[in-house]
Amino acid sequence: MDFRLSEEQELVKSNMREFALKYVEPVAVELDETARYPREIIAKLAEGGWMGMPFPTQYGGQGTEYLTYALAVEELSRSCAATGFTMSVHTSLALMPIFNFGTDDQKKTFLTPLAKGEKIGAFALTEPGAGTDVGAAVSTAVLDGDEYVLNGTKTFCSNGPVADTYVTFAWTDKSAGPKGLTCFIVPRDTPGLKVGAHMMKMGIRASQTSDIIFKDCRVPKANVLGGEGSGMKIAMNCFDHGRIGIAAQSIGIIQAALDESVSYSKQRVQFSKPISKNQAVQWWLVDMATDLSACRFLTYHAAWLKDQGQAFTKEASMAKLFCAEAAMKHTIKAVQVHGGLGYIKGVKVERLMRDAKITEIYEGSSEAQRMVIGGNILR
Template sequence: MASATLELQGMNFNLTEEHLAVQEAARDFAQNALLPGVIERDSEAKFPKEQVRQMGELGFLGMMVSPDYGGGGMDTLSYVLAMEEISKIDASCSVIMSVNNSLVCWGLEAYGSEEQKQKYLTRLASGEVIGAFCLSEPEAGSDATSQHTTAEDMGDYYLLNGTKNWITNGGSAEIYLVMAQTDVGKKHKGINCLIVEKGQPGFTIGKKEDKLGIRASDTHSLMFTDVKVPKENRIGDDGFGFKFAMSTLNGGRIGIAAQALGIAAGAYELALTYSQERRAFGKAIFEHQAIQFKLAEMVTKIEAARLLVYKAARLKDEGKDYVQAAAMAKLFASDVAMWATVEAVQVHGGYGYVKEYHVERLMRDAKITQIYEGTSEIQKLVIAREITR
């Protein structure tokens, strides 16, 4: 079987024919289905409904889910390869894909009951519906233990009350994984994760946020007022919700790291192409050392980020501890994405400030990768904790 191989500290990243096929399929989809209209969707903050439908049909919304539940049964490396290619073109679509794969589908498959998997996971993995992961609150962002949303135990059901903020897929999802406090006295050990369906009485979706970047993805606040959630919709044992959220986010960081990598790589590719076409002082600007140095540093940092992302993915696939590796990949890749996109705008000069050339959008999209699914500061805390264990 043909393969491409990278080695890092004894770890092999074997890109099999299947890996390369996934990468090519994602690249073709991004170029042919996402690139047309991406500027308009960003400008108008228009949810990519048709593109998301196509992602579902192509298997990009349940890549790592077992075929038993309608998924692709692929490994994490396949997932990050696809995330990178899609993120090069449209980070709004890639964050929709990331949340559905990393946070919702993975969490349900890893910790959900068989009944929950049959009822919800099969629909999510096929792209029939998409999901949302609801942890953040007005006073619970980086401090995820400070949950004010409550789930009062009423016997056969929980009575859910509270507000969630910054929820990706907040308006377009059909299935929501909601963290809520059942026993305040137990603090984070009293948190549960409940599966909530759109349309339940008392469940209200707030206005769509007007964001700096990833504007085509829909981000909403969610309000719950005496929402009755059946006991069978609790994931895991009573009090398992916080562990569920943290475990799921560890894997989610790999997806966001891959998104950041894709944004950086997309900006670099645009800058390289532009530098070879744009002429100044009688020659292509690539021939000027100042531009060469920028591009050389960009490609070097992007390759370093890629190796970190691949390492985290491979550790996860091998069933090894990947917490530190995922945090390192997200921390570094998100910083590279922010830096590389600013440099890409600089290479383009005045054209870089114009929407037509795409790099200003990538620069705006890059910033969120340093914030969501754990800020860069939180990643440093995670890494520090892991290296002193």
């Protein structure tokens, strides 16, 4: 067993830290306040090859390991969790299914411009009546000649307002149970696809979120991903990958909370000494640092399993569950370390606490992760 990151991984981590400090940290407060899409940062990420890291160079990627990509999400999220998530949802949920289940033609046509960051991807699965219960979706796709006609409304689609390519899901045969759900690649300019308004959020405010509405939207048969009826399998596979991304995002948030808390507690003087001299405050920091370490072990292990070609569903869920709950718990504590200042807009820990909450909800809530882990250990 070797716990060291490779030279390449260390380099990627420090390069992304440098990038985030230079381009992201200075605008992170403004991005949060205005809920603006960081178009110029995404363009710079694309330029640097960060938008398609784990895909082969032949499809526009960088050919890195998945763990290396997770490290980049972590470092980016440390400065801005919304920007980290934009990269993560694009990579793990939109590009990964095309890479894993697409034909060579689909990879050339769709994956390559996405992996180069020339285009942005989104994943539209959730519907107003189908969140945790994916099977309750009602969107349909009916074959008509060489095209499927899609009807339905997807909600909470991250990158929805800015994406060029959507990976979405609809029933081609509801009577077939989970095997009746089919996955489609739908370009934004397809007639019948409508993008809803950007939804304002509590946290990760610069991440763009909207409904995606399909009304008699005609999608060529050639855009079916993985064959008719593979939708549920693809969706679950996407979540396995995405959950490592969210765990990494949570680690970035906790690292930032720890950095801010250590620094503030050493400089804030009350009762004639820095508040860090109080054991109660030290123990908050100790618990933060200890959980942060545990988060890294769980997440890097899940990513390593994926890189070894081994099963990693349970481990990805464990990492996501533990990291998300740790992020919420410790960002609340980081606000406490800062006292009244921690409650003020523009102070980083205030944003971190709001950003942390979503990690317990999306790509499967903490309860959904417990269902996945329970299903795995009880079978």
